[in-house]
Amino acid sequence: MRRESILALVIFFHVLFISQPVLASTQQVVHDFVEHVIKNDQITAESFLISEMIKIPEIKKRTQIDKFVVLPTPQYEDTKIVVTYFKGEVGGELIAFIWELVVKNGKISRIKVIHDGTNPLLEEAKIIKEYQMKFQKNVFVPSKIPFEVTGFDGFIDNDRLTLYYRSEAINGFLKIYVSPIKRNLEQYKEVNDEMDTLKDGTKILFKTNSPIAYGMMFQKDGLQYYVGIGNRKFLKKSFTKEELIQLIESMDGK
Structure with missing residues (x-):
């Protein structure tokens, strides 16, 4: 009787295990x-x-x-x-x-x-990944830059991430600063600066007074972004507020 019970138990576990799907690694x-x-x-x-x-x-x-x-x-x-x-x-x-x-x-x-095989900014992916792992925050970067990027530099300074895209075509650059939010966006507003809203409801601050760059600021998911295109004085192309908004609208998480 004891031998039959053991045999039945062995058969039960054999059937149990072989009936379970084995997931590939x-x-x-x-x-x-x-x-x-x-x-x-x-x-x-x-x-x-x-x-x-x-x-x-x-x-x-x-x-x-x-x-x-x-x-x-x-x-x-x-x-x-x-x-x-x-x-x-x-x-x-x-x-x-x-x-x-x-x-x-x-x-x-x-x-x-x-x-994706069309944008050779591997260093961008590396530095963004490093920042995201360090601060456990999702970083938004532009997927559509309104000029050809011919160079990139990026670095982390304490809790601030700097992304710097160079363009020989326009004799300028796109610079993005990313850092934790320290105060409300409205507190950065100066004379002649303008507030606007993106399609997803995100507030943006258009910095009109900077002689260096066309600049905008916004805050999302615990991070503050400054996006600027410069050097404004020497650029071969001018940029409208609408073009800057389109640039920011294209920013998605890496």
Whole structure:
């Protein structure tokens, strides 16, 4: 009787374990997903997504991509960084795109574009990531800059992040300061400055008096932003208030 009970128990646990779905590792899920993406196998790639709300980003020059690496993120076991390369360029470091992927329950639950193959600002992604990890805040940066960017510098000074985009085409720059909110936006208002509102309800302060830059300020998710285009005196192009608003409207989280 005792032997039969033990045998029944063994069979029960055997059936229990083999009946449970075995989830693939995060590394394998990401690898298989990206492999189908770069092969343009849209249907299979979408089967890896946790819901229809997750969209696969548009890829430039898809047919030229044939190699990629999946890198870990030390802070999060469920998050991987994918770096893809144009055909024949591994070692030459000609990157096609870089994505950050989060996996939940064996499915892709989040896709964040770090580099899309059209904007070579890898240093921008690096410094923003560093600031976000240090202060646990989501930083908003422009996705549409109204001129060609030919250079970038960025640095963190205490709790302030500086992003500096240079442009030879306009003989100027775009500078963005990001820091924790220390006082209300209205307190920065000076004579002739103007208040306005973005489509999402965010208040913005248009700084009209600066001889150096076309500038605007706004506050969002615990951070204050100053966005300025200069050097105003030597720019080859002038900028309207509407163009600056469009620039800020394009700012989304990295």
